[in-house]
Amino acid sequence: xxxxxxxxxxxxxxxxxxxxxxxxxxxxxxxxxxxxxxxxxxxxxxxxxxxxxxxxxxxxxxxxxxxxxxxxxxxxxxxxxxxxxxxxxxxxxxxxxxxxxxxxxxxxx
Numbered sequence: 509x510x511x512x513x514x515x516x517x518x519x520x521x522x523x524x525x526x527x528x529x530x531x532x533x534x535x536x537x538x539x540x541x542x543x544x545x546x547x548x549x550x551x552x553x554x555x556x557x558x559x560x561x562x563x564x565x566x567x568x569x570x571x572x573x574x575x576x577x578x579x580x581x582x583x584x585x586x587x588x589x590x591x592x593x594x595x596x597x598x599x600x601x602x603x604x605x606x607x608x609x610x611x612x613x614x615x616x617x
Contacts, residue, residue, distance in 0.1 A: 509582045510544045538575045540566040560588030564595035571596045
């Protein structure tokens, strides 16, 4: 959610695309960055429904912009993932899902 993690995800995604496709290839990304301060305040105040509304709105803007899927790259906001997924018709990917799958593969519960 913060710009620091966003830059890291963006770097890793594009590094992977370059590795797979070579040359100057890069990921075609439509990014909606939020100011994290208000979101973090909503988290601290337990206002998860409002945080969900704000992120669902961001997801709708991404879908209107032509995105093919929505990716939520944060563990904490998994609490509002259902609100976000319900707000769009494109596939919704959440970092918790692949993290959980990998944890299970490694025998963690």
